[in-house]
Amino acid sequence: MDAFSSCASPRTTDGTIALSNLEAHIDGLELSRCRGELDSPAWSELIDLITLRAQIRGRIADYERASALAEQCALDAPADGLGLLTRARTRAALHRFDEALADLDSAERFGSPDPEVEAERAAILQAVGRYDEALALRRTAAERRADFESLAGLASLHAELGEITAAETWFDESWRCFRSVSPFPIALLEFQRGHMWLRHGDFKCARQWFEAAWGRLPAYAQAEGHLAEVEYELGERNGAIARLRRLASVADDPDYAVQLARMLAETDHLDEAGMWCEHAEKRYEQIVARHPAAFADHAADFWLSVGNEPQRALSLAKLNLKVRNTPGARALFARAIIACGDMPGTRQRH
Amino acid sequence: MADHGAGPRATANPEIDITDLFAFPSPERPGHLVLIMNAYPFKHIEATRLLFSDAIDYRIRVRPVRIATTGLGAAFAVGDNECFFSFTFVVPKQSDGKLTQTGTCHSPLGDIAVRVGAEDGAHGDGVRVFAGCRLDPFFVDQLFSGGLRMTRKIPKITGVNSVEGQNVLSVVVEVEHAKLFGPDAGPIVAVIAETTTNGSFRARLDRVGRPEIKNFIMMDKAADAVNRDLDIRDLYSEEDGFKLRPDYLGAYRARLNGSMAVYDSLDGKTDWPLDDKGVHPLTEMLLADFLVVDMSKPFDEDGYLEIERAMLRGAPHKTCGGRWLNHDIVDSLLTILINNGNGPRISDGVDQTAVPASRNFPYLSKPNPMPPKLAPLVGIPM
Numbered sequence: 053m054d055a056f057s058s059c060a061s062p063r064t065t066d067g068t069i070a071l072s073n074l075e076a077h078i079d080g081l082e083l084s085r086c087r088g089e090l091d092s093p094a095w096s097e098l099i100d101l102i103t104l105r106a107q108i109r110g111r112i113a114d115y116e117r118a119s120a121l122a123e124q125c126a127l128d129a130p131a132d133g134l135g136l137l138t139r140a141r142t143r144a145a146l147h148r149f150d151e152a153l154a155d156l157d158s159a160e161r162f163g164s165p166d167p168e169v170e171a172e173r174a175a176i177l178q179a180v181g182r183y184d185e186a187l188a189l190r191r192t193a194a195e196r197r198a199d200f201e202s203l204a205g206l207a208s209l210h211a212e213l214g215e216i217t218a219a220e221t222w223f224d225e226s227w228r229c230f231r232s233v234s235p236f237p238i239a240l241l242e243f244q245r246g247h248m249w250l251r252h253g254d255f256k257c258a259r260q261w262f263e264a265a266w267g268r269l270p271a272y273a274q275a276e277g278h279l280a281e282v283e284y285e286l287g288e289r290n291g292a293i294a295r296l297r298r299l300a301s302v303a304d305d306p307d308y309a310v311q312l313a314r315m316l317a318e319t320d321h322l323d324e325a326g327m328w329c330e331h332a333e334k335r336y337e338q339i340v341a342r343h344p345a346a347f348a349d350h351a352a353d354f355w356l357s358v359g360n361e362p363q364r365a366l367s368l369a370k371l372n373l374k375v376r377n378t379p380g381a382r383a384l385f386a387r388a389i390i391a392c393g394d395m396p397g398t399r400q401r402h
Numbered sequence: 403m404a405d406h407g408a409g410p411r412a413t414a415n416p417e418i419d420i421t422d423l424f425a426f427p428s429p430e431r432p433g434h435l436v437l438i439m440n441a442y443p444f445k446h447i448e449a450t451r452l453l454f455s456d457a458i459d460y461r462i463r464v465r466p467v468r469i470a471t472t473g474l475g476a477a478f479a480v481g482d483n484e485c486f487f488s489f490t491f492v493v494p495k496q497s498d499g500k501l502t503q504t505g506t507c508h509s510p511l512g513d514i515a516v517r518v519g520a521e522d523g524a525h526g527d528g529v530r531v532f533a534g535c536r537l538d539p540f541f542v543d544q545l546f547s548g549g550l551r552m553t554r555k556i557p558k559i560t561g562v563n564s565v566e567g568q569n570v571l572s573v574v575v576e577v578e579h580a581k582l583f584g585p586d587a588g589p590i591v592a593v594i595a596e597t598t599t600n601g602s603f604r605a606r607l608d609r610v611g612r613p614e615i616k617n618f619i620m621m622d623k624a625a626d627a628v629n630r631d632l633d634i635r636d637l638y639s640e641e642d643g644f645k646l647r648p649d650y651l652g653a654y655r656a657r658l659n660g661s662m663a664v665y666d667s668l669d670g671k672t673d674w675p676l677d678d679k680g681v682h683p684l685t686e687m688l689l690a691d692f693l694v695v696d697m698s699k700p701f702d703e704d705g706y707l708e709i710e711r712a713m714l715r716g717a718p719h720k721t722c723g724g725r726w727l728n729h730d731i732v733d734s735l736l737t738i739l740i741n742n743g744n745g746p747r748i749s750d751g752v753d754q755t756a757v758p759a760s761r762n763f764p765y766l767s768k769p770n771p772m773p774p775k776l777a778p779l780v781g782i783p784m
Binding site (some may be wrong): 083 | 417447448455456501601
């Protein structure tokens with residue numbers, strides 16, 4: 053299979069322009085909010101734009117900011133369907149899935165449009181491993197209106213299920229339905245496609261899609277982080293480490309530091325690996341304390357790998373499994389149990 | 403609102419959203435045609451920080467037209483010749499701590515390099531162009547116009563300009579009319595604005611001719627005898643405004659006939675009797691959806707739709723037609739639709755923007771500088 057689609061890549065607005073416009077828009081809305089000038093749609097717009105920036109820049113501070121604004125918005129207007137729908141998105145982003153689903157029920161009662169609520173519900177059901185229910189909703193949405201969003205939703209679900217052929221078909225179809233020039237939705241889709249190939253173990257295909265996403269949006273931190281990961285696996289170790297050094301030094305997400313520490317340790321740069329490992333540990337302690345569900349999986353993975361504290365990993369993997377019973381969560385939990393069996397209570401550092 | 407957010411695609415993608423098109427003889431340079439396209443409406447962005455997309459071709463198309471028939475069934479004959487002014491922009495560069503963007507206007511008189519925001523614009527042979535952020539010249543009270551559609555009654559006036567202080571990205575062309583189509587061409591031209599993709603695959607993303615065709619008239623599904631659950635505006639925007647495909651013409655006609663009949667009923671009398679097939683007298687004229695300017699007539703602030711209405715009456719037109727920036731098209735259009743000028747002027751109570759346009763190039767008012775830049779915000783505010 054030719055994993056890199058034969059579809060012509062949509063030309064989108066340059067990443068510098070798009071990000072500048074996004075930042076300017078957020079700043080303007082923030083100022084208007086300070087002056088008390090925002091109506092409900094503008095509040096939601098602000099929160100959604102900050103969440104978008106969080107996805108691109110990979111900044112945890114942005115997720116927190118969006119969440120804080122959404123909580124305030126819903127508190128001020130508890131019967132506003134749009135506010136509840138927006139809060140559901142921010143809660144889901146922090147893996148507060150049960151609360152997010154409850155918000156969606158309320159949003160529906162208070163008149164939020166059915167397709168928007170169902171799209172959010174499908175995304176959450178997919179995230180928690182209720183794939184059959186998610187698939188039914190995704191299919192209904194695509195049958196109702198086969199547009200970029202609905203087809204991308206189907207693609208992401210099949211990708212998560214490891215159904216590569218179906219996922220590729222829907223990725224292509226959604227691409228064909230793209231009728232805009234915004235780089236954000238296309239780059240996010242390319243990232244998902246790369247992630248699917250990464251999980252499938254095809255680093256070359258993964259690299260093409262991560263490169264496409266990062267090329268479209270050079271500020272797309274997660275795409276560049278995963279690009280470094282596949283470059284490393286493909287033997288381009290120095291380049292990968294250089295990328296991650298840059299990302300880890302500016303990011304508030306410790307994931308880049310973890311990847312960097314692992315690569316440095318594997319290439320015998322043990323002192324620097326230890327430094328990044330400590331950096332990641334401190335940061336994970338902070339963010340897990342604030343948002344345990346959101347970072348349980350990544351933190352567990354850290355303490356199972358370079359963090360080397362299996363007991364700590366086990367409790368987080370257990371929490372993660374409680375939050376979402378997915379194959380990935382089950383595998384992480386199993387790894388933690390095995391690791392605890394191998395070296396109970398011990399701690400070895402690089 | 404004129405063409406702001408006129409359809410789901412434009413609403414979801416403001417960078418492709420053409421808000422307005424204006425065309426008029428230059429008030430300061432007789433014999434010159436002025437063409438203005440506004441796009442990307444925003445209220446909450448500092449004016450200097452917004453940039454044109456490098457993936458969009460901002461295009462204004464001009465064709466010669468002549469009046470083919472008058473009276474009921476009046477129509478224009480659109481010529482095959484076409485001149486277009488296509489603005490494309492490049493990725494901005496950092497300069498003195500801020501991003502500076504440049505672009506090119508590809509015109510029938512040659513390419514002209516333009517720096518975004520340069521007040522004097524740029525000159526070529528017989529053509530002058532401007533590109534940059536300006537104050538949105540449109541004005542409307544949406545409570546009035548929306549209330550009218552929702553309640554099927556003429557609402558009370560609140561007089562609030564719903565787009566007060568809003569900015570847009572504008573491209574302006576002032577071109578010597580005689581250089582466009584040669585000496586044998588007539589004086590009347592038709593004008594359309596489009597945003598299209600700027601890659602090897604070209605797709606029309608938005609298209610505007612006359613203001614409020616899509617929002618005031620096409621948005622109202624309830625009176626449509628054929629499609630009551632279809633937002634038809636995205637389909638319509640994809641069309642070539644000079645040559646609508648026959649595939650959807652019936653759907654567009656049904657939407658216009660039904661919607662305009664509702665407007666006509668609002669004052670309790672019929673000023674636009676439908677024919678025996680239910681066709682509104684304005685339908686075919688408005689589906690020829692372009693601005694029409696007669697360059698043989700002098701600049702006139704209030705020429706909007708005058709040529710078309712004169713044609714329907716079977717009388718010669720008196721003005722240049724087109725559309726001037728400060729003309730209150732909301733009042734004009736509502737009055738035409740509701741009473742055809744046989745009753746009081748229907749007004750939404752908003753008659754101008756806070757800073758009306760000037761009669762000097764680039765005509766549009768400077769942008770609202772607010773909101774000013776914020777200090778960076780990090781994390782959860784205390």
